[in-house]
Amino acid sequence: GDSVTQMEGPVTLSEEAFLTINCTYTATGYPSLFWYVQYPGEGLQLLLKATKADDKGSNKGFEATYRKETTSFHLEKGSVQVSDSAVYFCALTRNTGGFKTIFGAGTRLFVKA
Amino acid sequence: DTEVTQTPKHLVMGMTNKKSLKCEQHMGHRAMYWYKQKAKKPPELMFVYSYEKLSINESVPSRFSPECPNSSLLNLHLHALQPEDSALYLCASSQAGQGNSPLHFGNGTRLTVT
Numbered sequence A: 001g002d003s004v005t006q007m008e009g010p011v012t013l014s015e016e017a018f019l020t021i022n023c024t025y026t027a028t029g030y031p032s033l034f035w036y037v038q039y040p041g042e043g044l045q046l047l048l049k050a051t052k053a054d055d056k057g058s059n060k061g062f063e064a065t066y067r068k069e070t071t072s073f074h075l076e077k078g079s080v081q082v083s084d085s086a087v088y089f090c091a092l093t094r095n096t097g098g099f100k101t102i103f104g105a106g107t108r109l110f111v112k113a
Numbered sequence B: 001d002t003e004v005t006q007t008p009k010h011l012v013m014g015m016t017n018k019k020s021l022k023c024e025q026h027m028g029h030r031a032m033y034w035y036k037q038k039a040k041k042p043p044e045l046m047f048v049y050s051y052e053k054l055s056i057n058e059s060v061p062s063r064f065s066p067e068c069p070n071s072s073l074l075n076l077h078l079h080a081l082q083p084e085d086s087a088l089y090l091c092a093s094s095q096a097g098q099g100n101s102p103l104h105f106g107n108g109t110r111l112t113v114t
Helices: none
Strands: A003-006 A011-014 A019-021 A023-026 A032-038 A044-050 A056-059 A062-065 A075-077 A086-093 A101-103 A107-112 B004-007 B010-013 B018-025 B031-037 B044-050 B053-057 B064-070 B073-079 B087-094 B109-113
Touching: A003 A086, A003 A101, A011 A019, A019 A107, A023 A086, A032 A062, A044 A062, B004 B087, B010 B018, B018 B031, B018 B087, B031 B064, B031 B073, B044 B064, B044 B073, B053 B064
Parallel strands: A011 A107, B010 B109
Antiparallel strands: A003 A023, A019 A075, A032 A044, A032 A086, A044 A056, A056 A062, A062 A075, A086 A101, A086 A107, B004 B018, B018 B073, B031 B044, B031 B087, B044 B053, B064 B073, B087 B109
């Protein structure tokens, strides 16, 4: 079945450091890929998405590129801020058959001032 | 501000109580979802409504009973819960039938079963 694998956390960085959170997926067909972020005490929010191969999603300085050849959708940010501390979930949704969203386990990010 | 509103924010209930969680959205979305999230885990899908009809039930125990009275509202009725049902319950909505439509989540109801 479909699945999403994320790097284990927590990830601890200093402010202005470069961030990469790895995400790989297994799915038949051509799913849409998403990164969601969850701040403490809140629900998940869409951070960015990509719906076909080679698409790049971007938002708030975060980027991820849909790589079909490596089945990956790694999240990157050039300079993190304390306010980026949150849990990040990689997810996929198939474009047929029920449209269920499959989430990765989540990666907790701590950014120190 | 989230566009999906959930009430109450917190709920404490005994194992013999009956309570309901409520969710409302006004984005015109025709797919609505209930998720359960335990601490440090991703959300787990419970139910999906599409065009006000139940389309997915992920083998959820019958002590959880969903209801979709109209296209904007989603309820989750709770009865005879167990302590292990304590979790954050998230409602979400999206455009129906489109895999590229992201989920819009509410901030959840933190449920404690005593």
